[in-house]
Each structure stands twice: as structure tokens, then as C-alpha cells.
Amino acid sequence: MTQRPATQEQAYLTALESFEKNGYANDPSWAHDIRKAAMSRFQSLGFPTSRRGNEEWKYTDIGPIAKAKFRSLDSNAQPRVNAADVEGASLGEPGWSQLVFVNGGYSEELSSVSSLPAGVMVVNLVEAMRSTPDLVQAHLARHADYEANAFTALNTAFIHEGAFVHITDGIMLDEPIRLLFLSTSQEEAVSQSRVLIVAGKDSKAAIIEGYAGISDGRYFSNAVTEIVVGDGSTVEYYKVQQQSEKAFHITTTEVALGRDSNFSSINIDLGGKLTRNNLNVLTEGEGSSSVLNGLYLVNGTQHVDNQVIIDHAKPYTTSRELYKGILDGKSRSVFHGSIIVREGAVKVNANQVDKNLLLSDQAEADTKPAFWVYCDDVKCGHGAACGQMDETALFYMRSRGIDEKTARGLLTRAFISEVIESISNEPLRGQVDALVQTKLQEWLVS
Amino acid sequence: MLEVKDLHASVGGVEILKGLSLRVKAGEVHAIMGPNGSGKSTLANVLAGNPSYTATSGEVLFEGEDLLTMLPENRARAGLFLCFQHPTEIHGVRLDHFMRASFNSIQKSKGLQEMDVLKFDRFLNEKVGIVEMDRNLTKRSVNEGFSGGEKKRNEILQMAVLAPKLAILDEPDSGLDVDALRTVAEGINQLRSPENAIILVTHYQRILDYVVPDNVHVIINGRIVKSGDKKLALEIEAQGYDELEKSVESLQSSG
Ligand SMILES: Nc1ncnc2c1ncn2[C@@H]1O[C@H](COP(=O)(O)OP(=O)(O)OP(=O)(O)O)[C@@H](O)[C@H]1O
Ligand SMILES: [Mg+2]
Numbered sequence: 001m002t003q004r005p006a007t008q009e010q011a012y013l014t015a016l017e018s019f020e021k022n023g024y025a026n027d028p029s030w031a032h033d034i035r036k037a038a039m040s041r042f043q044s045l046g047f048p049t050s051r052r053g054n055e056e057w058k059y060t061d062i063g064p065i066a067k068a069k070f071r072s073l074d075s076n077a078q079p080r081v082n083a084a085d086v087e088g089a090s091l092g093e094p095g096w097s098q099l100v101f102v103n104g105g106y107s108e109e110l111s112s113v114s115s116l117p118a119g120v121m122v123v124n125l126v127e128a129m130r131s132t133p134d135l136v137q138a139h140l141a142r143h144a145d146y147e148a149n150a151f152t153a154l155n156t157a158f159i160h161e162g163a164f165v166h167i168t169d170g171i172m173l174d175e176p177i178r179l180l181f182l183s184t185s186q187e188e189a190v191s192q193s194r195v196l197i198v199a200g201k202d203s204k205a206a207i208i209e210g211y212a213g214i215s216d217g218r219y220f221s222n223a224v225t226e227i228v229v230g231d232g233s234t235v236e237y238y239k240v241q242q243q244s245e246k247a248f249h250i251t252t253t254e255v256a257l258g259r260d261s262n263f264s265s266i267n268i269d270l271g272g273k274l275t276r277n278n279l280n281v282l283t284e285g286e287g288s289s290s291v292l293n294g295l296y297l298v299n300g301t302q303h304v305d306n307q308v309i310i311d312h313a314k315p316y317t318t319s320r321e322l323y324k325g326i327l328d329g330k331s332r333s334v335f336h337g338s339i340i341v342r343e344g345a346v347k348v349n350a351n352q353v354d355k356n357l358l359l360s361d362q363a364e365a366d367t368k369p370a371f372w373v374y375c376d377d378v379k380c381g382h383g384a385a386c387g388q389m390d391e392t393a394l395f396y397m398r399s400r401g402i403d404e405k406t407a408r409g410l411l412t413r414a415f416i417s418e419v420i421e422s423i424s425n426e427p428l429r430g431q432v433d434a435l436v437q438t439k440l441q442e443w444l445v446s
Numbered sequence: 447m448l449e450v451k452d453l454h455a456s457v458g459g460v461e462i463l464k465g466l467s468l469r470v471k472a473g474e475v476h477a478i479m480g481p482n483g484s485g486k487s488t489l490a491n492v493l494a495g496n497p498s499y500t501a502t503s504g505e506v507l508f509e510g511e512d513l514l515t516m517l518p519e520n521r522a523r524a525g526l527f528l529c530f531q532h533p534t535e536i537h538g539v540r541l542d543h544f545m546r547a548s549f550n551s552i553q554k555s556k557g558l559q560e561m562d563v564l565k566f567d568r569f570l571n572e573k574v575g576i577v578e579m580d581r582n583l584t585k586r587s588v589n590e591g592f593s594g595g596e597k598k599r600n601e602i603l604q605m606a607v608l609a610p611k612l613a614i615l616d617e618p619d620s621g622l623d624v625d626a627l628r629t630v631a632e633g634i635n636q637l638r639s640p641e642n643a644i645i646l647v648t649h650y651q652r653i654l655d656y657v658v659p660d661n662v663h664v665i666i667n668g669r670i671v672k673s674g675d676k677k678l679a680l681e682i683e684a685q686g687y688d689e690l691e692k693s694v695e696s697l698q699s700s701g
Binding site: 390391392393395396397398399400401402403404406407410411413414415416417418 | 547
């Protein structure tokens, strides 16, 4: 009798069962329950396919992820990563607090949490699940819906280590908090990175979430971040992705905005073979405003897919989305932006723009805006553009003595300047700019 | 300095220059006039190396070198400058950064010292004074949202910064008010020297009161049909191109 080969979905189940007996054994029972429910949901959902008439995954084939045998590593089986690798991948100032994770597992020795004001927690998630369960339980897995989304279900099924950032009401942080998720490829490892950020009322914080590969091999990073922006608070959220160009990178960011809160998300994708970012923002309170910006640079056969949903459930809420992409080689980008305005959500002002610069004839950018507006008294706008380098501008620059390569570099950099400039954190802005310029120079040389 | 011999050039597959010849020596100012669409900007663009324009036959020597085979950036480095009739807006590139990149690339090509931000800033301040331009404009994107007059001042500013050997000025005076015209003209005159030359394309006599030309040429239908001294500009101002155009037509029909 031949046995049917186990599916990759089943392999994840087997891994979880083993973790539950070992590393996860001492977690609170509610954590076991969440994992169990999420795994069961993942088993019935399975990995999404573009075939099932699934609009959401129409342009992005995650077949390679579903078929590959990525290894789920137990926390104590994580490969060693040295401080130099961390330094190379870190963004911001060295003095700023940073939690470091290797393949989703927390590394205490690589992390450094410097003098935080009282009332601010920046800790390993599993520690918080044990020490301050109420704070965690109030939000964990309550915003990112594992019923509907297979990748969220898969990530939630491994909720254990991760980052927990909790800011008490009224606290304004001066320095950004950094979370760095490193992936290694020697074992074709999977990283189930998990983040929960809770910013209390009238608080202020900036979070820099970095994703990077330690080597240039293949691995799978599946991240879920939940962000709760309290009434009257301001949260700047930066996500900078520098994965290996063979890596699969899926992220889901769920944001709940309180009354009169300000939220900005700046999503930078510089690496990855296949990247998919789901950003879902829900306005839970009146008067909140959000800026959702993004930047992606893809070349070769890289594929990047941004799905942004802003749900204006409450009146007087505003949103501004600006995504810009530079595509070279045979790369492909997808931007799928949905703006929902619920019944009664008057005076909503929402605007969405996606613009792409194609450096090659074979690159392709798809922009798909969608509006569901159930209220009259609103302002919604949309813009999209896809084009090549401005030859007139190129000649203007060359006629002033700037060589063609430099001119192309300047024009390409100029194309994305608004997104770079929207990074209000100065050291980070400089670093992102430098990373972008280095990448563009590499492309222009080859 | 510049020798254009029987130049033919086309744009979008249409022949615009039909055998144009011109000699410019160091120290000279040549004014070029001619009706709309006669090929003045085409000449300027072909000389500067705009890839949208194709020189189909003829020869151009700049300081003895074959200009037409040079890349546009190398023409600029060799000392040629084009002041555009319609300067392009470049979103996202700061004017002062752009000018420094431009200045330094030319310095570098000559093996001369490049300027750092501070030094260039001071240098630029001086030059901005010449064209009486608002210094804040240099912190904006190149030409973006500039008024017509500001764009022209900016072109002259860049000319002052780069100090070219040969400046080809394509209607630097169009759309300027009287004061702006005087400033722009003064900026142009500052470049005049026995070592430099200027080709000034214009529709109006008034700028030639300030920048007095040594030679005036009239282009009609892609050829220089008449050359003379500064008096020719006055004649054209008074009579227009009708007479000249008619004589060109009769010349062409008689073979
Ligand atoms: N891309 C193009 N395709 C076809 N014809 C073109 C193109 N660009 C310019 N032309 C034509 O070339 C001719 C010469 O244009 P040019 O700009 O040299 O004229 P000009 O003498 O500078 O005129 P003006 O005084 O109006 O500036 C015009 O008839 C113009 O329409
Ligand atoms: Mg013209």
C-alpha cells in the first residue's frame, strides 16, 4: 500500500504538534487555544491559489510557497547569527532599542533595549503572554483575522515568540523602537514573525520594523503585525524589507485607529523574490487620519504585490495613499488599493495614488483601485500612472554635462522622492535613501 | 570656434534643416532670426545633441572637433551650452543639487577640482545675484512651477555657473518684462569675451539693443537666406519676413 505524500499544509501541522510538546509547552492555555484554532483554520483553508476564482490572489501565484518544503525550526534550534550580521541589517541609530529575531524566534543576546520611559514595554511576546496576559489577550489575534486569511492563520498557529510593544496612555516616545526580523536560508527555514503594538491614548511612538536575509538563499518569511493606535495618539510605522532575492515574503499588517489618532505607514520593499503585503486599516474612531505610503524596487523576475484596504467606518476620517514603484528587468508589480466608506461615515476624505516607472520594456505594473462607498458626503480620489523615463528631462540634464547614467539615476531617484521625503525620521530617511541609491546604481551599471 | 557646413537635419522624419551653413569665431555674437517653424530651435537642438533630432548630412566642427559624433554631455563638457526655448520641468530634482552635479561633472571632465556643498553654495550665491533670481527658487525642483521669466533667468543662471565657450541661446528674451529683459541681457553680456562666442536666437530687436550682435542671420525654411550686421535686425523689425520669404520662394521655384 502506497502512502499519499503529506501536503505542506500537513507538514506545518506536524511541526506545530511537536512544538506544543516542547518549546510551547509552558505557554498559557489560551495561547494553545488560539494556535489550535488557527492551525485548524489553516488546514481547512489551505494555501490560496489564483485558480479558485480568487480575486485577491489573481495576480500573485504563491504556488512556490505552497509546494516548497520550508522547515519550521524550534526556537532552540535556530542557527547562530553574529552581531555583525545584525549591524549590517539594522536601520536607525545604534542607540535605539532593538529587538532581534532569527527566523521568527527571539534572540536575547542580539537584542538591546535601552532606557525606555516607565510605562513602555518592548519585550518578547511570549514573556508578555506569561507576565502581562491581560494586556496581550486584549488584542493579540483579535485584529488580524485568521478565519479569512490563510497566511494569517498559518502565522497565528505559531504564535509564541515575537515582539510586544505596549505604550501606556499619555507617553510620548522620543526615540523609535526597532524590531528586526532576520531570516537564514541554510535550512530553508520559515519565519513566522509576529508583532503586536499597542499605543495607548494620547501617546506617540515610531516603530521601525526591518526584515532582512542573512544570506542570499531561499526561505519563507510570513509576518503578521497588529497595531492598535489609541484615541488621540500618533504612530509612525516603518517597514523596510531587504530580503534575499530568492526569498518569499508575505506580510499582513492590521491597524485599528482610535478617535482623532494619526497613523502613518511607510512600506519599503527592496528585496524578495515574491513579496506580498496586506495592509488593512480600520478607522474605529471618528476623526482619525492616516498616511499610507509605499515604495518598491524590483528587477529580474522579482514580484511585489501590495494590497491596501482602508476601511473608513467612521465619519471625519481621512486617508492618503501614495505608492511608487521602480521596475526593471522582467519584474512585476501589483497594487490593489481598496477604499471602503461605510454608511454614515460622512466627510471622509480618501485619496489613493500608485505610480510606476518602468525601466525596461519587459517589466509590468498592474494597478487596481477599488471603491466601495456607502455614503454620499465624502471625497474620494484616485490616481495611477505608469511610464518610462522622461526623455526630455534626460536630455536637459545631459546637455548640462551630466552623463547619461547619472542623469538616469537622478531622475529615477526623483521619481520616488515624495515617498522618501515622507519618512519624517531623519536618520532613517537618509539610510533608506542610500539603500535605494545603491540599488539603482547597481541596476544602472549592469 | 564653430563651423556648420551644409547641415541637413530632420525631426520626426521631416527634414527641417536643408543645407545650413554658419561660421562663428571666438569673441563674436551672432543673432539668428526667422519666422516661426523655420528651424531655429532645430539648429540649436542638433548642435546640443538632442537625440530626438537627426543630422542627416553635413558637418559641424566645434573647436576643430566633429561635434555631431559627440554625446550631449561631452558637448557640454567641451564648452557648449544650450539655453532652451522651453526649459523642462524636472520633478523631484532640486535645482541647486542639479547645478552642482552639472558643474562638478564638467569640472571633473577637465581634471579640475569639484566643489563641495558649502563652496558651491557660496559660488551659487554670487551667480544668483547676476540674474537677480530669488535664491529660494534654487531649493525647488528644477523649473517646476517657475514662471516663464523665472525659467529664462534660471537658464541664464546656469550659463553663468558653467561659463561655456559657446552659448546657444534660444529665445532667452521671450516672455520677459522690461526689467527682466535687462537683467537677462546683462547676464549674457557678462559672458562676452574674446574667448567666448554667443549664438542668440530671437524674434525681437529689443534684446539686440543690449546684446549687440556682430552678425545677424535670417533662417527661412531651414536655410540661412540672408546675413548682415546689426542693421539687418532693424530692417526685419520694420518690414517682417514677407519680402525675404517671397524671394526665397521665387528662388526655389526657378530651381
Ligand atoms: N517631433 C516633430 N515631428 C515633426 N515635426 C516637428 C517635430 N518637432 C518640431 N517639428 C517641426 O519642425 C519645424 C521647425 O521647428 P523649430 O522648433 O526648429 O522652429 P523655430 O524656428 O524654432 O520656431 P519658433 O520661432 O516658433 O520657435 C516646425 O514646423 C515644427 O512643427
Ligand atoms: Mg524655436
